Amino acid sequence: MHIRSKPWARPELEACGFFQANPLEHRGQWQQVFKNNHPLHMEVGCGKGTFMAELGSQNPCINYLTIDLIDGVLGWANRNIQTVYAKKDQPIDNIQLMSWDIERIDMLLAPEDGVERIYINFCNPWPLRKHQKKRLTHPKQLRKYQALLSKNGEIHFKTDSDALFEDSIAYFKESGFTIKTLIPDLHASDYPGNIETEHEKMYAAQGIKIKFLIAAL
Incomplete structure (x- = not known):
């Protein structure tokens, strides 16, 4: 699937409080990033994030690593996650979004x-x-x-x-x-x-x- 360039995506991701720009720094220490001992789940290939937005907001006591490769896609994931959490008046403290192969x-x-x-x-x-x-x-x-x-x-x-x-x-x-x-x-x-x-x-x-x-x- 061809994804058109989204010039706004990277700046928004870098301003996002739950985006990991350097995820390799946390290998073996992801629970320290979340600052709790909740179960750790992972979605590989998150797309526009609609699945994770609902899953994460429904399960605040589970930590999620949410991964895709393309900034444009992750930009939409960031927006969708923020929208769903805002509607439910929840802090986004159980998701970490990142770009990785x-x-x-x-x-x-x-x-x-x-x-x-x-x-x-x-x-x-x-x-x-x-x-x-x-x-x-x-x-x-x-x-x-x-x-x-x-x-x-x-x-x-x-x-x-x-x-x-x-x-x-x-x-x-x-x-x-x-x-x-x-x-x-x-x-x-x-x-x-x-x-x-x-x-x-x-x-x-x-x-x-x-x-x-x-x-x-």
């Missing part, structure tokens, strides 16, 4: 950070075989998540892609995860508390089934 996530966090849950929502399906190692659910990437997840840690994964979903089920099993929840049509299910992303709303409106799973160590 997910393929190098092991440089950003250490095992002692104790991530309990990772959210992967509507990542690039990379359909061509020669590109599939770039998938955020490929075993190459899952090994990096495994090193960061705490005991019984979980990955929550949603996608519109049938091929990516089927392949990812195999990836998780191959990598030693247990599939705890497997829902081929999330919106037709009774799964509680689903928070829709902007992509999810778009795909569902087109009649595309939303696939969802939870994989645990």
Whole structure:
């Protein structure tokens, strides 16, 4: 997906109290950034932040690392998070927003950070075989998540892609995860508390089934 340049994004991010301009400084010490011992969750590829805005505001006693690579996208995430928290009159003290390449996530966090849950929502399906190692659910990437997840840690994964979903089920099993929840049509299910992303709303409106799973160590 091509993202047009957003000249306003970087200045707004640098003025944002929950944006980390130098996240590598906190590897292994993320709980000190939040100044509490609340559980640590992470969203990789946050997009415009509508999912995290709702998730974070609904769970003030969970700390969230919210990651994407593109400043323009993170700029919208910053705005959306601030808007939702302001409507609920909540301080934004449980989210840290940052720009980082997910393929190098092991440089950003250490095992002692104790991530309990990772959210992967509507990542690039990379359909061509020669590109599939770039998938955020490929075993190459899952090994990096495994090193960061705490005991019984979980990955929550949603996608519109049938091929990516089927392949990812195999990836998780191959990598030693247990599939705890497997829902081929999330919106037709009774799964509680689903928070829709902007992509999810778009795909569902087109009649595309939303696939969802939870994989645990």
